[in-house]
Amino acid sequence: MREFVKPRVIISKCIGFEACRYNGLIIKSDFVEKLKDFVDFYPICPEVEIGLGVPRDPIRIIELEDELRLYQPSTELDLTEKMKKFIDEFLDNVHDIDGFILKNRSPSCGIKAVKVYQGFGNSRTKSKPGFFGNAVLERFSYLAIEDEGRLRNLKIREIFLTKLYTLAGFRKVKESRNLNALIKFHSDNKMLLMAYNQENMRKMGRIISNHDNKPFDDLISKYESLIHDSILDPPQNTANINVLMHAMGYFKNEIISGEKSFFLDSIEKYRKGIYPLFVCLNILKSWIIRFNNEYLGEQTFFEPYPEELIPITSI
Ligand code: SF4
Numbered sequence: 001m002r003e004f005v006k007p008r009v010i011i012s013k014c015i016g017f018e019a020c021r022y023n024g025l026i027i028k029s030d031f032v033e034k035l036k037d038f039v040d041f042y043p044i045c046p047e048v049e050i051g052l053g054v055p056r057d058p059i060r061i062i063e064l065e066d067e068l069r070l071y072q073p074s075t076e077l078d079l080t081e082k083m084k085k086f087i088d089e090f091l092d093n094v095h096d097i098d099g100f101i102l103k104n105r106s107p108s109c110g111i112k113a114v115k116v117y118q119g120f121g122n123s124r125t126k127s128k129p130g131f132f133g134n135a136v137l138e139r140f141s142y143l144a145i146e147d148e149g150r151l152r153n154l155k156i157r158e159i160f161l162t163k164l165y166t167l168a169g170f171r172k173v174k175e176s177r178n179l180n181a182l183i184k185f186h187s188d189n190k191m192l193l194m195a196y197n198q199e200n201m202r203k204m205g206r207i208i209s210n211h212d213n214k215p216f217d218d219l220i221s222k223y224e225s226l227i228h229d230s231i232l233d234p235p236q237n238t239a240n241i242n243v244l245m246h247a248m249g250y251f252k253n254e255i256i257s258g259e260k261s262f263f264l265d266s267i268e269k270y271r272k273g274i275y276p277l278f279v280c281l282n283i284l285k286s287w288i289i290r291f292n293n294e295y296l297g298e299q300t301f302f303e304p305y306p307e308e309l310i311p312i313t314s315i
Pocket residue numbers: 012013014015020021022044045046047048103106108109
């Protein structure tokens with residue numbers, strides 16, 4: 001059983017924490033409820049933080065002279081500067097966080113597809129991220145950032161959790177300032193990093209081999225920028241399949257032909273989108289246990305986040 005570092009996640013407060021929406025309601029999310037036992041959440045409501053009450057009249061993003069403003073039509077209040085000040089102060093103090101879960105379509109928290117109105121009228125021109133969501137994306141693009149709406153998609157959940165737990169594990173190594181911990185992290189994540197970006201994975205391997213005896217701080221900052229770059233985009237199915245095939249190679253002399261063809265058939269179903277990835281991973285896991293393969297047993301690729309969270313990524 002892997003030991004996981006508990007990720008730290010900033011979340012829009014209205015998602016399961018407080019009834020602070022403009023209409024006095026709370027958003028119920030089974031996903032967030034389940035995660036509460038596995039993640040340290042830090043809830044924040046930018047609109048309440050700038051002094052708007054609950055309930056409150058809705059606010060919106062408007063475009064005025066090519067500039068986006070945050071505006072409350074009923075009071076004609078322009079809240080842009082207040083919100084920007086809050087965002088800067090708040091985000092300047094965000095450290096050691098692994099991800100964000102933000103409310104979708106909110107003019108404050110949304111990370112995409114928020115309505116933008118043309119001037120003071122009701123015609124909409126485009127969609128953009130909200131003010132807070134946009135600032136989060138600009139400052140922390142390398143973290144696990146999703147909106148609650150997109151997280152209803154199971155594939156997106158799987159990608160989000162993988163990234164979140166990888167970043168949390170790395171944060172712990174960084175805090176430890178211990179080269180052996182970094183070497184172990186790299187070794188355990190080798191197959192996962194192979195799936196994300198094989199070229200970067202090799203560069204990271206060269207960093208930790210540390211032929212020039214560089215201090216830990218130098219190594220970790222180089223390693224960090226590569227890991228952030230590597231996990232920016234999720235692995236392609238083909239990259240995951242390459243890793244699955246690579247892992248199967250460890251058992252080529254041990255499994256019987258029926259097992260091999262069953263596994264290859266499962267990979268084919270994964271390629272076609274019929275099976276989720278974890279079906280193939282589970283077959284490999286059963287071989288890892290049966291043949292007691294310690295190296296593969298340590299690989300995060302086979303269990304990137306706690307097993308208890310698999311049902312919420314696969315139902
Ligand atoms: S979406 Fe953001 S600003 Fe709006 S209620 Fe939720 S936490 Fe507050």
